[in-house]
Amino acid sequence: MLIDLVLPAVLDTRTGGLTLRRASARDLDALMTLLSDDPISSSRGDTADVGDRDAYQAALEQILADAANELLVVVDGSDVPIATMQLTRIPGMARRGSTRLLVEAVRVSSALRSAGIGGAMMRWVTDTAAPTLGSTLVQLTSDAARTDAHRFYERLGFIGSHVGFKYPVG
Amino acid sequence: MLIDLVLPAVLDTRTGGLTLRRASARDLDALMTLLSDDPISSSRGDTADVGDRDAYQAALEQILADAANELLVVVDGSDVPIATMQLTRIPGMARRGSTRLLVEAVRVSSALRSAGIGGAMMRWVTDTAAPTLGSTLVQLTSDAARTDAHRFYERLGFIGSHVGFKYPVG
Numbered sequence: 001m002l003i004d005l006v007l008p009a010v011l012d013t014r015t016g017g018l019t020l021r022r023a024s025a026r027d028l029d030a031l032m033t034l035l036s037d038d039p040i041s042s043s044r045g046d047t048a049d050v051g052d053r054d055a056y057q058a059a060l061e062q063i064l065a066d067a068a069n070e071l072l073v074v075v076d077g078s079d080v081p082i083a084t085m086q087l088t089r090i091p092g093m094a095r096r097g098s099t100r101l102l103v104e105a106v107r108v109s110s111a112l113r114s115a116g117i118g119g120a121m122m123r124w125v126t127d128t129a130a131p132t133l134g135s136t137l138v139q140l141t142s143d144a145a146r147t148d149a150h151r152f153y154e155r156l157g158f159i160g161s162h163v164g165f166k167y168p169v170g
Numbered sequence: 171m172l173i174d175l176v177l178p179a180v181l182d183t184r185t186g187g188l189t190l191r192r193a194s195a196r197d198l199d200a201l202m203t204l205l206s207d208d209p210i211s212s213s214r215g216d217t218a219d220v221g222d223r224d225a226y227q228a229a230l231e232q233i234l235a236d237a238a239n240e241l242l243v244v245v246d247g248s249d250v251p252i253a254t255m256q257l258t259r260i261p262g263m264a265r266r267g268s269t270r271l272l273v274e275a276v277r278v279s280s281a282l283r284s285a286g287i288g289g290a291m292m293r294w295v296t297d298t299a300a301p302t303l304g305s306t307l308v309q310l311t312s313d314a315a316r317t318d319a320h321r322f323y324e325r326l327g328f329i330g331s332h333v334g335f336k337y338p339v340g
Contacts, residue, residue: 031263045266052266059267066261068238090258091236093201094275096215096222097229102272105264130339138339141311141332153335162311162334165323169300169308 002070002089004132011074013120020124023071023084025060030073030081032056034107040143041107074108074117083108083117087125089133101125101135122156172240172259174302181244183290190294193241193254195230200243200251202226204277210313211277244278244287253278253287257295259303271295271305292326 001022008021023031035041036048045052063071063086074083088102103125108118130138141164142149150160171192178191193201205211206218215222233241233256244253258272273295278288300308311334312319320330 035264041264044264046264055267056263057267059261059263059269062261062269063263066238068236068258069261071263084263086262088238088258088260090272090274091229091232091239092256092274093226093229093233093241093254094205094211094214094216097225097227099229099232100274102260104260104262104270126337126339136339138337139311139335141309141334143332144330150333150335156337158335158337160314160333160335162313162336163320163330164311164332164334165309165320165328165330166332167296167308167326167328169296169306 001064001067002087002133005070005129006132009124011120011124013116015115017077018117019075020072020121021075023073025064027073027081028057028060031060031084034081034084034109037110038107040145074121082112083121085121087129089135095137098137099133099135100137100139101130101133103138103140118152119156171234171237172257172303175240175299176302179294181290181294183286185285187247188287189245190242190291191245193243195234197243197251198227198230201230201254204251204254204279207280208277210315244291252282253291255291257299259305265307268307269303269305270307270309271300271303273308273310288322289326
């Protein structure tokens with residue numbers, strides 16, 4: 001948990017009525033569903049398979065116990081998670097000792113895309129979370145196939161200046 | 171400090187005699203010099219300016235105190251740092267609850283490039299550090315202008331599947 005973040009927060013979207021809050025152990029199934037609700041994620045194995053529940057649960061417990069990480073969900077008026085993202089605060093030496101804020105695993109329910117939810121989440125990251133955490137750089141990587149997402153991040157002021165490399169271990 | 175890592179370690183390079191160890195507060199000036207010894211870094215403000223020393227020192231203290239981060243240096247037989255990199259262990263939900271190992275700020279002294287040092291560092295990350303830390307994915311981003319570095323990572327088995335986005339705050 002990134003204890004300095006002030007949460008829950010009202011999310012500034014067109015539709016209104018959405019809240020950004022910390023994820024909890026109770027959100028496990030909703031998080032599995034959100035991750036599987038995306039063709040690229042599901043092609044990597046995130047299919048909300050009940051056989052993977054223990055692995056997701058162990059991961060969720062680790063994230064919730066980690067002082068450098070925050071797992072967030074956006075919930076509607078019935079507290080049902082409709083979007084998620086993870087933040088990691090990373091102190092560093094480069095760029096004159098800049099602390100970075102890494103954003104991972106941003107997912108919005110497919111039924112609710114293009115409603116401004118993702119934009120409101122990222123605006124909260126850049127305008128509220130990053131300053132609160134003393135981060136002067138927000139960074140993320142996006143699969144090269146997600147061309148719509150790239151336009152979305154560019155509209156928000158992100159610069160696609162880097163190539164993201166991955167190495168699968170073992 | 172990532173306490174599970176077994177360090178110092180002998181680095182497997184052609185020349186031999188190199189050791190990978192944890193950075194300490196005494197390495198501050200050497201780290202500032204390594205960061206400035208690179209045209210892209212220096213263009214971003216890492217010029218080893220004495221006026222920035224306090225900011226680097228504060229960052230170094232934060233990294234050394236952080237349970238999810240490890241700052242490493244490669245030293246020669248006289249314990250002089252000739253290369254550095256930072257590792258961050260990040261638990262996550264995506265990819266069936268995969269823990270990632272993020273590599274940042276990899277720098278090798280310009281006088282010693284193409285001597286196999288960077289390759290030996292990355293091999294240690296993928297083959298030793300990642301399994302020790304339970305990470306099934308190693309990831310990093312590299313400035314799009316670093317085309318030589320991209321070939322280097324691809325030769326090591328990294329896949330440049332993502333676009334890395336950055337947002338400067340404030």
